[in-house]
Amino acid sequence: MPIDQSFVGRVYPPTAPYEVGREKIREFADAVNDPNPVYRDPAAARALGYDDVIAPPTFAIVMTLPAGHQVIDDPELGIDYSRVVHGEQRFVHSRPVRAGDVLQVVVTVDGIRAAAGNDLVTTRADVTTVAGEPVLTAFGTLVARGKA
Amino acid sequence: MTAIAVGAELPAQDFPIVRGDLVRYAGASRDFNPLHWNERFAKSVGLPDVIAHGMFTMASAIRVVTDWVGDPGAVIEYSVRFTRPVVVPDPEGATLHVAGAVRAIRDDGLVEVDLTCTVDGQTVLAKARALVRVPESQRESM
Numbered sequence: 001m002p003i004d005q006s007f008v009g010r011v012y013p014p015t016a017p018y019e020v021g022r023e024k025i026r027e028f029a030d031a032v033n034d035p036n037p038v039y040r041d042p043a044a045a046r047a048l049g050y051d052d053v054i055a056p057p058t059f060a061i062v063m064t065l066p067a068g069h070q071v072i073d074d075p076e077l078g079i080d081y082s083r084v085v086h087g088e089q090r091f092v093h094s095r096p097v098r099a100g101d102v103l104q105v106v107v108t109v110d111g112i113r114a115a116a117g118n119d120l121v122t123t124r125a126d127v128t129t130v131a132g133e134p135v136l137t138a139f140g141t142l143v144a145r146g147k148a
Numbered sequence: 149m150t151a152i153a154v155g156a157e158l159p160a161q162d163f164p165i166v167r168g169d170l171v172r173y174a175g176a177s178r179d180f181n182p183l184h185w186n187e188r189f190a191k192s193v194g195l196p197d198v199i200a201h202g203m204f205t206m207a208s209a210i211r212v213v214t215d216w217v218g219d220p221g222a223v224i225e226y227s228v229r230f231t232r233p234v235v236v237p238d239p240e241g242a243t244l245h246v247a248g249a250v251r252a253i254r255d256d257g258l259v260e261v262d263l264t265c266t267v268d269g270q271t272v273l274a275k276a277r278a279l280v281r282v283p284e285s286q287r288e289s290m
Contacts, residue, residue, distance in 0.1 A: 027175075027176045028176045028177070030172070030176070031169075031172045031173045031175070031176035031177070031204075032173065032176075032204065032207040032208060032211075033163070033169065033208070034207075034211055034214075036214065036215075036220060038219070038220060038221075039220070048218075048219045048221065050221065054220065054221050056207060056210070056214075056220060057207075057210050057214070057220060057223040057226050057278075058203060058206055058207045058210065058226070061177060061179075061203050062176075062177055062178060065177070065178075065179060065203075066178070085230070086202045086203070086230055087229065087230060088227070088228065088229045088230065088275075089202070089203065089206060089227065089228055089230070090225065090226070090227035090228075091225065091226050091227070092224070092225050093223065093224050093225070095221070096220065096221035139227075
């Protein structure tokens with residue numbers, strides 16, 4: 001059964017604050033095999049005008065993916081996680097994530113549509129500092145494959 | 149490099165991916181879906197073998213842009229569509245090939261880049277696109 005369109009616009013509560021640490025950024029940069037010093041060396045980051053090391057462009061997924069599980073796990077939407085694949089991902093940055101940021105994520109159901117027997121659910125994750133400064137928005141489209 | 153112009157190519161790169169990369173990415177990203185490390189599980193759901201995290205592929209591909217522009221914080225937007233799983237057999241792995249080209253230069257100076265992401269000649273990320281702030285001082289020298 002297709003997912004009900006009326007869930008579009010549903011907003012979930014802000015996630016617990018996530019404190020971005022230098023070592024987590026380094027770990028993530030190592031894990032994507034990216035040697036750029038701006039992810040590791042505060043002096044290299046300062047040379048580019050940043051207060052501290054910045055994170056790679058997709059780093060926020062460490063926060064937004066778990067936050068998005070609020071949608072997948074929402075019993076009212078009835079998504080079968082075992083049939084979900086990641087269809088699309090988009091990041092829109094106001095500024096890079098940097099070490100020392102304390103961030104929270106507010107997830108909204110941005111869109112629901114049916115295509116080729118599958119349900120496509122787009123989630124919007126607004127990432128801000130706990131003080132309310134916008135940092136980025138991540139849009140993820142989940143494809144819930146229809147049952148054969 | 150010559151001045152940025154529509155159609156200008158970014159230096160292409162090859163990214164080898166082996167099973168250990170996926171285990172490390174799972175830990176760093178906290179995405180422990182067994183599709184990305186457990187061959188038995190991957191095969192049980194009809195895949196030929198373990199597949200890379202889409203987000204690992206996405207993170208790898210943007211390096212063609214960040215290495216080109218120098219400042220990764222200049223990437224304002226980045227989007228992809230995951231079209232085909234990257235199968236990572238052990239021990240041989242897979243090689244992601246990423247090429248980039250300037251799609252458009254906006255009136256505000258922001259540069260749109262299209263990325264072409266293939267494994268064995270087959271597209272794995274479609275509509276891979278970045279919007280980049282290129283400092284004015286660098287525009288002529290790139």
